[in-house]
Amino acid sequence: MNYKLIISIARSLLLARWKQTLVAAIGVTFSITMFITLLSFMTGLNDLLDGLILNRSPHVRLYNEIKPNKIQPINFSKDYINYHNFIHSIKSTNSREEIYNNGSIMEALKNDNRVLGFAPKLTAQVFFNEGSININGLINGVDIIAESELFFFNDYLISGKELDLKNVSNSIVLGKGLAEKLLANVGDVIQITTSQGEIFPLKVVGLFQSGLQEIDKLQSYASIGTTQKILGKSKNHITDIQIKLKDITQAPAIAKEYAQLFQTDAEDIQTASSQFETGSSVRTIISYSVGITLLVVAGFGIYNILNMMIYEKMDSIAILKATGFSGKDVNMIFLVIALSIGFFGGFGGLFFGFILSSVIDQIPFNTAALPTITTYPINYNPVFYIIGSFFSLVTTYLAGWFPARKASKVDPVIIIRGK
Amino acid sequence: MSEIILEAQHISKSFHDPVTIKVLNDISFTINKGEFVSITGKSGCGKSTLLYILSTMDTDYEGDLLIDKQSMKNKKEADLARLRNEKIGFVFQFHYLLNEFSVLQNVMLPGLKLNKYSEQEVEHRAMEHLKTLDIQKLYSKKANQLSGGEKQRVAIARALINDPYIIMGDEPTGNLDKKNSEIVFEIFKQLCDEHNQTLMIVTHDQSFSKKTNRIIEMEDGKIISQ
Ligand SMILES: Nc1ncnc2c1ncn2[C@@H]1O[C@H](COP(=O)(O)OP(=O)(O)OP(=O)(O)O)[C@@H](O)[C@H]1O
Numbered sequence: 001m002n003y004k005l006i007i008s009i010a011r012s013l014l015l016a017r018w019k020q021t022l023v024a025a026i027g028v029t030f031s032i033t034m035f036i037t038l039l040s041f042m043t044g045l046n047d048l049l050d051g052l053i054l055n056r057s058p059h060v061r062l063y064n065e066i067k068p069n070k071i072q073p074i075n076f077s078k079d080y081i082n083y084h085n086f087i088h089s090i091k092s093t094n095s096r097e098e099i100y101n102n103g104s105i106m107e108a109l110k111n112d113n114r115v116l117g118f119a120p121k122l123t124a125q126v127f128f129n130e131g132s133i134n135i136n137g138l139i140n141g142v143d144i145i146a147e148s149e150l151f152f153f154n155d156y157l158i159s160g161k162e163l164d165l166k167n168v169s170n171s172i173v174l175g176k177g178l179a180e181k182l183l184a185n186v187g188d189v190i191q192i193t194t195s196q197g198e199i200f201p202l203k204v205v206g207l208f209q210s211g212l213q214e215i216d217k218l219q220s221y222a223s224i225g226t227t228q229k230i231l232g233k234s235k236n237h238i239t240d241i242q243i244k245l246k247d248i249t250q251a252p253a254i255a256k257e258y259a260q261l262f263q264t265d266a267e268d269i270q271t272a273s274s275q276f277e278t279g280s281s282v283r284t285i286i287s288y289s290v291g292i293t294l295l296v297v298a299g300f301g302i303y304n305i306l307n308m309m310i311y312e313k314m315d316s317i318a319i320l321k322a323t324g325f326s327g328k329d330v331n332m333i334f335l336v337i338a339l340s341i342g343f344f345g346g347f348g349g350l351f352f353g354f355i356l357s358s359v360i361d362q363i364p365f366n367t368a369a370l371p372t373i374t375t376y377p378i379n380y381n382p383v384f385y386i387i388g389s390f391f392s393l394v395t396t397y398l399a400g401w402f403p404a405r406k407a408s409k410v411d412p413v414i415i416i417r418g419k
Numbered sequence: 420m421s422e423i424i425l426e427a428q429h430i431s432k433s434f435h436d437p438v439t440i441k442v443l444n445d446i447s448f449t450i451n452k453g454e455f456v457s458i459t460g461k462s463g464c465g466k467s468t469l470l471y472i473l474s475t476m477d478t479d480y481e482g483d484l485l486i487d488k489q490s491m492k493n494k495k496e497a498d499l500a501r502l503r504n505e506k507i508g509f510v511f512q513f514h515y516l517l518n519e520f521s522v523l524q525n526v527m528l529p530g531l532k533l534n535k536y537s538e539q540e541v542e543h544r545a546m547e548h549l550k551t552l553d554i555q556k557l558y559s560k561k562a563n564q565l566s567g568g569e570k571q572r573v574a575i576a577r578a579l580i581n582d583p584y585i586i587m588g589d590e591p592t593g594n595l596d597k598k599n600s601e602i603v604f605e606i607f608k609q610l611c612d613e614h615n616q617t618l619m620i621v622t623h624d625q626s627f628s629k630k631t632n633r634i635i636e637m638e639d640g641k642i643i644s645q
């Protein structure tokens with residue numbers, strides 16, 4: 001088939017009706033623009049919210065749940081081994097929050113090449129003293145270097161230096177809300193009371209704001225050593241190991257494996273924040289469906305315009321057929337018309353979509369909850385542009401399919417006789 | 420001189436809308452190379468219907484049609500389109516040019532579709548035909564800016580572009596004044612005499628048909644003299 005000829009005929013037919021063509025193409029441009037902008041913005045927002053929780057969550061967390069021992073004394077008795085024993089009011093004795101043998105666990109993690117990194121942690125429940133009032137709070141004992149590297153601690157630090165936590169002894173980084181309650185600022189010394197009743201002075205070396213008020217009002221960070229001192233525990237007392245994996249999708253499988261291997265509890269991120277995932281995917285589905293709806297509407301526009309064009313061009317179609325163009329050629333001509341509307345309209349849409357999302361990217365967006373964000377978030381994922389151009393071509397192809405078929409079936413005898 | 424170009428064998432056709440009417444009844448004849456044939460008859464006797472069948476555009480008939488000794492029965496639509504493109508040139512009463520294209524492009528289109536010569540060659544040949552028909556000055560005009568007589572000459576140039584076996588016309592002078600009709604007739608005559616071109620023209624015009632080599636006269640779907 002002579003594609004060059006087909007394309008040049010299609011072009012002449014298009015240009016002869018360039019106003020209609022333009023309207024059809026603008027329809028496609030508009031929907032692709034909205035599609036790109038919507039997805040870039042929604043995904044940007046998703047990423048931001050993901051960052052809020054998922055970035056700070058370990059992919060796998062090793063810990064020990066305080067719970068009753070699975071094997072109760074009666075199970076040791078040979079006399080009752082074949083009985084079904086009902087035991088009431090079991091207490092959780094003998095089980096400790098501490099992860100046993102955490103040194104060798106960490107050694108094993110270091111050698112596991114699926115692991116991106118890990119950060120040990122322990123928490124201490126304390127009271128912050130504000131005059132005669134005691135404020136309930138939590139101290140997270142962390143390895144500040146690992147914490148910054150894996151969980152972007154720096155992003156949330158609004159004053160002070162995170163390394164001071166390591167370098168200054170008995171130091172603490174307070175949540176912003178907590179610091180406000182305590183009227184404390186960087187450089188001040190505050191007092192806490194441990195659960196054992198001891199009073200302990202700590203120097204404030206920084207303030208953080210996580211974006212989640214509940215956390216900022218309650219939590220603070222200290223080094224592992226300081227926290228162990230506060231709790232009066234030994235140097236190897238660790239209650240949590242937070243692991244980041246290279247591939248987040250492997251988390252559930254690896255969590256199961258570690259629970260077996262290390263004899264601890266292990267929680268994967270998918271289980272820990274499943275409701276969060278749902279929110280993200282709902283937003284994505286909404287953006288796709290709005291974008292595709294717009295495209296379908298544009299598709300009907302193209303369908304109408306092509307149908308009208310075919311009625312107008314009946315004579316031309318009859319002549320083309322009489323002079324030797326087959327139904328297939330005519331079909332191709334109208335498909336080329338439809339696809340070029342899709343191509344140029346879609347291309348314009350990608351361009352304007354990019355422009356519009358860059359404009360949104362410049363709009364200031366300041367919120368106390370998100371200290372690192374200054375403008376509306378936009379995700380410039382090239383995948384959206386690929387999907388957009390793909391959809392614009394598919395929609396226009398489908399919109400052109402029926403009119404093109406109709407054109408190919410035009411009987412020249414009827415047209416010529418009808419004159 | 421007696422090479423057969425086209426042969427109609429017992430062609431019959433009926434329309435079934437709303438009642439069955441037999442419009443063509445057992446039509447048989449042959450046309451030899453270089454003949455200038457006119458088909459005449461009263462209005463409604465089936466001339467146009469016959470021409471659409473002979474032109475391969477209408478495939479719904481009984482009997483057989485041979486063009487260049489090949490049967491047209493059971494040929495696919497695409498093959499028939501190719502055959503029309505290569506072997507048949509058309510001139511209609513209403514001029515049927517493509518208004519989106521210039522005169523030159525209109526003449527060139529069937530040539531480009533045939534794809535036998537390069538684009539430059541097709542253009543050159545088109546210009547030659549326009550020159551013989553004395554309309555080369557109009558080559559860059561849009562088709563809808565021409566007069567009726569000019570349009571008809573462009574249509575003839577288009578019919579000639581692929582050196583067809585036969586040129587078919589359905590009342591090509593039906594819409595022209597006397598002077599233009601004569602010009603068109605002279606062109607046909609010249610093509611026949613100088614280039615041994617075969618022509619088959621349906622016409623009402625007695626003065627036109629009288630001047631042709633052979634008259635096929637029809638009445639009520641039958642040939643009454645040829
Ligand atoms: N689509 C159709 N359905 C039913 N009858 C038709 C159809 N087309 C043509 N006819 C009938 O067939 C007969 C022949 O028509 P045709 O157009 O071939 O006549 P014609 O000889 O060309 O007449 P004219 O000289 O007026 O052009 C007419 O009686 C016409 O009414």
Ligand SMILES: [Mg+2]
Pocket residue numbers: 466467468589
């Ligand atoms: Mg007729």
